[in-house]
Amino acid sequence: MKAMLLKGPNTPFELVQRPDPVAGPGEAVARVITCGSGLTIQHAKAGRRKISFPRIIGHEITGEIAEVGPGVTSLKVGDAVTTYFYLNCGHCRWCLANLEPLCANSGGQVGLECDGGYAEYMKLPAQNFIKLPETLDYQAHPAEIGVITDALATPYKVLSRARIKAGETVAVIGAGGGLGIHQLMMAKWARARVIAVDTRAAKFEACRKAGADEVVDASGGRVAEQLMELTKGEGVDVVVDYVSSTATLEAGAKALGRRGRLVTLGGSGKPFQVSAADMLNKEQDLLGSRYVTRREILETLDIVARGEVFPLVSEIRPLEQAEAVHQLVERGEVIGRAALRIA
Ligand SMILES: [Zn+2]
Numbered sequence: 001m002k003a004m005l006l007k008g009p010n011t012p013f014e015l016v017q018r019p020d021p022v023a024g025p026g027e028a029v030a031r032v033i034t035c036g037s038g039l040t041i042q043h044a045k046a047g048r049r050k051i052s053f054p055r056i057i058g059h060e061i062t063g064e065i066a067e068v069g070p071g072v073t074s075l076k077v078g079d080a081v082t083t084y085f086y087l088n089c090g091h092c093r094w095c096l097a098n099l100e101p102l103c104a105n106s107g108g109q110v111g112l113e114c115d116g117g118y119a120e121y122m123k124l125p126a127q128n129f130i131k132l133p134e135t136l137d138y139q140a141h142p143a144e145i146g147v148i149t150d151a152l153a154t155p156y157k158v159l160s161r162a163r164i165k166a167g168e169t170v171a172v173i174g175a176g177g178g179l180g181i182h183q184l185m186m187a188k189w190a191r192a193r194v195i196a197v198d199t200r201a202a203k204f205e206a207c208r209k210a211g212a213d214e215v216v217d218a219s220g221g222r223v224a225e226q227l228m229e230l231t232k233g234e235g236v237d238v239v240v241d242y243v244s245s246t247a248t249l250e251a252g253a254k255a256l257g258r259r260g261r262l263v264t265l266g267g268s269g270k271p272f273q274v275s276a277a278d279m280l281n282k283e284q285d286l287l288g289s290r291y292v293t294r295r296e297i298l299e300t301l302d303i304v305a306r307g308e309v310f311p312l313v314s315e316i317r318p319l320e321q322a323e324a325v326h327q328l329v330e331r332g333e334v335i336g337r338a339a340l341r342i343a
Helices: 039-047 144-161 177-187 202-211 223-230 246-254 274-283 294-307 319-330
Strands: 001-003 014-017 027-037 061-067 080-083 121-125 129-131 169-173 195-196 212-216 236-242 256-264 283-289 313-318 337-343
Touching: 001 319, 014 294, 027 313, 027 319, 039 202, 039 319, 039 337, 061 121, 121 337, 129 294, 144 177, 144 236, 144 294, 144 313, 144 337, 169 246, 169 337, 177 195, 195 202, 195 223, 212 223, 212 319, 223 246, 246 256, 246 337, 313 319
Parallel strands: 169 195, 169 236, 195 212, 236 256, 256 283, 313 337
Antiparallel strands: 001 014, 027 061, 027 121, 027 337, 061 080, 080 129
């Protein structure tokens, strides 16, 4: 099969021929139609996240099952599928409690700790393929359908993690990024008042189209002050921070009102300071939100199948152009998501 291979951190992709994967017991092989190109995997390519090489990256796929291994009864050849990103055990207390991103025996992630979707075929444990609903026209929009599993489902999960209710004010920091723009869509879908916060003026129009009622230009700082002005000094109900630098987290915490919730996703992982007095006096919550459960992916697929929300994929290029696509991702120049077309 044809594959785009990374041989080390911060090196270009190499187009290679590799043996087709063969499904062992409990495994399945999918023919990959499209695969999303997000910042998570660019972090690995750029060496900011440690993985072992050589590696075929990518996990946001639309594909069709080409082979099932011995003992697999949940899938059959021809099934349309996407992937579940985490390689979880399925039997620890966290997996059994439907909190599987917290798996105590995690084997890592698809396309980072095992080979992924930048290839004509990919092999995974059968439980890591999720069947697409029949009402979803994956052949017409494979790139968009493929990114639901992360780019749209992760923001969907934040709605429940942060207990976002209709009429609340939600500020999204890093709103112009691949996850941020989908968070705007999902917050709007939840009938919140949505404020986009970003430093990149080129992304503001896309933020408005995705559902932002207001846009805060963070390029001059003063993020908390601007959010306070927009809420007449009350503060926002929820800040979802996809940048999660020390500065953005501290600004987000300062912008919270009574019963405010600050959610961190990804970012630098650096410490930050908040006011314990504000947390107490205003009963505020600090929350982390990590990927999604399979159930949350199924729910997000259904929302798209019903036509209520649709992922934004603005760059769809052939597999061979992976390097050019990743340069766009690295420079933050993609509106929404980029994806590679493989079949
Ligand atoms: Zn587990």
